[in-house]
Amino acid sequence: MTEKEFDLVIHGSNEHVEALREAHTHQELTKEELRRQHGDTLDEFERVIRELDALNSELHTISEHAVQLDANFSKYGYSAHLRTRDSPSQSSANSLFDGSTDNESQDWDATRSQGQTLRFWRKPIIRQYFHKGLLWRAQEMQEVASYELFVDLLYVGILDIAGEAAAEYATGQTLHQFAIVFILGWRIWTDIGQLISWFDADDMFRRFTVLFILTCLLGFTTNMNASLEHTYTPLVAFYLAERLFVASYYAWNAYLIPMVRVAMYGFAVVTALPAALWIGSIHVHVPERYALIWIAIVLDLCSQFWIVAMYRWGGFSARMKAWFSEKIEFTPGLNIEHRIERTNAFVTLVFGYSVLALLYQNSAEFGINGFFGKAVLGLVQAFSFNWLYFELDSFNLHTHAIRRHYVSAILWQALHLPFILGYVISSSSLAKLVLAHDFADADYDSLEGHYHERSEEHILTGQRWFYCGGLALALVSMGGISLTHVYKTLPDQRLVKYKRVFLRCLVAIAILLLPLAESLNSLELIAITASLVVFVLAIELVGNSCASQSFFCRDRRECTYRAKCGMSRKEMADRVRKGEVVDVEEVARRDGGTRETVGPGF
Structure with missing residues (x-):
């Protein structure tokens, strides 16, 4: 066997660039030679190729393949009702899919965005929204912000103080008090995650908003142990300050974002309504106070569920459902990765x-x-x-x-x-x-x-x-x-x-x-x-x-799994043999449909 000589070319070196230029020149000369031989036929052929590329891109945009979340699908399951859109930071907003979505292009876009200043306030953008049964969301994954983890660390203090106080005497009264303060703290934690998940507003005002809610949570925490005796009023005051602030934030974003205005006004109303019960509970003595407390807790925990119920069922009235479908055409939705990662981080702290x-x-x-x-x-x-x-x-x-x-x-x-x-x-x-x-x-x-x-x-x-x-x-x-x-x-x-x-x-x-x-x-x-x-x-x-x-050692045989599908294998094979397109929307309807999130607010 004889040794063969070879050249080592480093990627990106001068030799590499020169070789690419020579190859490019060769292809240009070949193209000119073909044009001399075939004339207008080659120009027509190139025009048809360009048209086909444009049509393929457009078909990909409006078809069932308009989702660029393959890793997301492999982790959380496929959804035929999910569509992706370009993020506001990208230069092109006309297409959901083009050739610039590979890793190198994403790295280039990230590099180009460096050097921007952090503004005090910028108009918020809705991250994802429902429209006519489809969820439209940004292509990129939403990461957990550092100040969100800061909230979790403060909540550990609530767990420590409330849990230790409940276990010290271990009576029905201490358990009742623990349940109340824990649920109220949970509601505040959920509000912070929801605000960040709904709206894309990477500015200083967002940080001050989170800081204000954290201040309310801190004041709430300092009044927990004696809340049923002496500090009930300040406990409720700090909790209401947070809830009414969130309601005002919803109303303000409804004014700024007309697309989800009706839905956000609805969320603002259902968030603020239980405040009357909380204020009333301050002026009522125990045990009557507990009745108002638990009614208000149920309303707070299920506040957004009422919007979902009206949006999907219309109060069990066809006319009301049609009215809600007309008025609430766009509704915000939570990001699945963000919600799961936030919950996992919180459970880890627990x-x-x-x-x-x-x-x-x-x-x-x-x-x-x-x-x-x-x-x-x-x-x-x-x-x-x-x-x-x-x-x-x-x-x-x-x-x-x-x-x-x-x-x-x-x-x-x-x-x-x-x-x-x-x-x-x-x-x-x-x-x-x-x-x-x-x-x-x-x-x-x-x-x-x-x-x-x-x-x-x-x-x-x-x-x-x-x-x-x-x-x-x-x-x-x-x-x-x-x-x-x-x-x-x-x-x-x-x-x-x-x-x-x-x-x-x-x-x-x-x-x-x-x-x-x-x-x-x-x-x-x-x-x-x-x-x-x-x-x-x-x-x-x-x-x-x-x-x-x-169970105890590796086996060469691999496990297989089954999954239900609304289309039989025979029907799918027949369609493939005939060259017919399988519509994933049709398959989803047979399966009962899937959703990225549960609807407005979830």
């Missing part, structure tokens, strides 16, 4: 808070004792929950709940409230159980400083119920969240999803009933609950595997 509650300081020379054992068991339990939520409940995901249907999207968002509420109250009680010295191997003197003072000889009955009840509620809610998705069906799967969730609910019932066994000490109680949670994790791991494959 799991982190549960681990933080386990920490204590040891003063013994060798601190491997019952306190350390309880902390380790709590850590295993928290890690199992994290594994279940972030990995196993999204494993083999075919269609995310938000993209599946507007009902599943509402349930997905609603179930996160009891899930996080239950997990926080359980984690707060777990912190008390870890420090309890109610068993033989609990060296009371091995605890250092204030941990020694906080250690109790007996755990309260209420703390048992808070710990087990919160854990059971979190398990059931997390199972409900997983059922809102559509999963890939493996033909030989060991255990399908709904059966695994059913077993999860049985385990939750067992955990809920554990406080009835009053003879269990804190170590035994934590050990049993941790073992049951690990059992749920094991069921998920085994159930997600294929019976045709080995």
